[in-house]
Amino acid sequence: MKKLQRKVCQRSVGAIVMILIASHVLAEETIIQQEKLSFERCLKVITTSQDKLSVAPEITDVSDQKRVAVFSLVDGTLTITCDGEKGNVTVSTNTD
Numbered sequence: 001m002k003k004l005q006r007k008v009c010q011r012s013v014g015a016i017v018m019i020l021i022a023s024h025v026l027a028e029e030t031i032i033q034q035e036k037l038s039f040e041r042c043l044k045v046i047t048t049s050q051d052k053l054s055v056a057p058e059i060t061d062v063s064d065q066k067r068v069a070v071f072s073l074v075d076g077t078l079t080i081t082c083d084g085e086k087g088n089v090t091v092s093t094n095t096d
Contacts, residue, residue: 005041029079029094039065039084046080053078 037045046069050057057069057080065084070077076095083090 005044029092031090031092033091034088036087037082037089038087039082042080042082042084042089043067045089046082049078049080 046057046059046067049069049071053071053073055071055073057071060068060070062068063085067082069080069082071079076093079090079092079094081090081092
């Protein structure tokens with residue numbers, strides 16, 4: 001089980017890194033990744049992203065089962081939305 005969690009987190013972090021590299025090319029909010037993921041695992045993706053990016057996100061608790069984390073970066077923002085009701089994670093970017 002822990003091996004699966006690590007794999008999911010590694011894939012998510014890998015996707016985030018790809019987002020950061022490609023984000024300077026885009027000029028509007030773009031959904032980079034959207035997949036089924038439990039709310040608890042999604043929250044771990046936010047924590048792992050915070051550690052990897054060395055940036056504290058602005059976190060908004062929309063409800064008990066929905067959380068939005070916005071990372072302010074040099075060239076825009078990275079948003080991770082955890083939706084426990086739908087059981088998915090959405091990663092998007094918005095460039096300045």
